[in-house]
Amino acid sequence: MSRAARIAIPVAALLLMVAATVISSSHETGLPEDLASFTHVNTLVVPDTTSPIHGIHHFYANKSALKTMKAGVDGGSYPDGAAFVGVVFAPHKTDDGRYREGDRAAYTLMRKDAGNDATSETGGWHFVMFTADGEKMDIDPVKNCFGCHQPHQKTDFVMSELLAISPMMK
Numbered sequence: 001m002s003r004a005a006r007i008a009i010p011v012a013a014l015l016l017m018v019a020a021t022v023i024s025s026s027h028e029t030g031l032p033e034d035l036a037s038f039t040h041v042n043t044l045v046v047p048d049t050t051s052p053i054h055g056i057h058h059f060y061a062n063k064s065a066l067k068t069m070k071a072g073v074d075g076g077s078y079p080d081g082a083a084f085v086g087v088v089f090a091p092h093k094t095d096d097g098r099y100r101e102g103d104r105a106a107y108t109l110m111r112k113d114a115g116n117d118a119t120s121e122t123g124g125w126h127f128v129m130f131t132a133d134g135e136k137m138d139i140d141p142v143k144n145c146f147g148c149h150q151p152h153q154k155t156d157f158v159m160s161e162l163l164a165i166s167p168m169m170k
């Protein structure tokens with residue numbers, strides 16, 4: 001083996017390990033890259049302009065989350081990897097007094113990762129918020145998110161209800 005190969009191979013292996021770590025951690029709390037495969041399950045309007053989550057939220061579930069939601073989670077829990085994404089739009093008031101979606105304002109994410117220290121105070125879920133460009137925002141998941149979700153332990157802290165799912169999805 002040449003001297004260059006003796007150096008290059010371990011360096012390449014190290015780079016692969018670093019890349020794998022970055023990919024696996026961003027997989028947990030990053031904005032899912034397969035968002036196009038998620039299913040729309042619910043829409044929520046938060047009219048309070050002082051709320052950090054003010055806006056029109058469209059919620060999407062990945063396959064695992066949708067399966068559990070449809071089966072009924074009553075008292076049980078979602079499996080690790082189950083994920084919900086909220087795509088948030090700023091409300092835009094039209095000249096004739098209606099509201100429609102304005103610019104995309106943010107994304108919210110809940111991803112189940114029970115047993116991870118980072119989720120021990122938030123029911124086993126990562127709560128993450130991103131800017132409209134997908135940059136992770138500096139929020140406190142306990143203070144900024146879990147307060148509203150915490151009372152919903154019966155549905156594993158998921159607030160969207162099956163009843164709200166479009167009949168087409170049932």
Ligand code: HEC
Binds near residue numbers: 043053059145147161
């Ligand atoms: C003011 C209360 C409130 C706060 C604070 C809040 N949420 Fe929620 N969230 C809701 C409600 C209500 C729903 C479900 C809508 C419905 O019931 O129709 C929801 C739904 C969600 C969903 C879809 C899954 C589900 O539970 O239905 C995600 C993802 C989500 N929120 C993420 C977040 C994140 C991340 C934060 C913190 C940045 C956050 N939420 C803060 C009220 C809140």
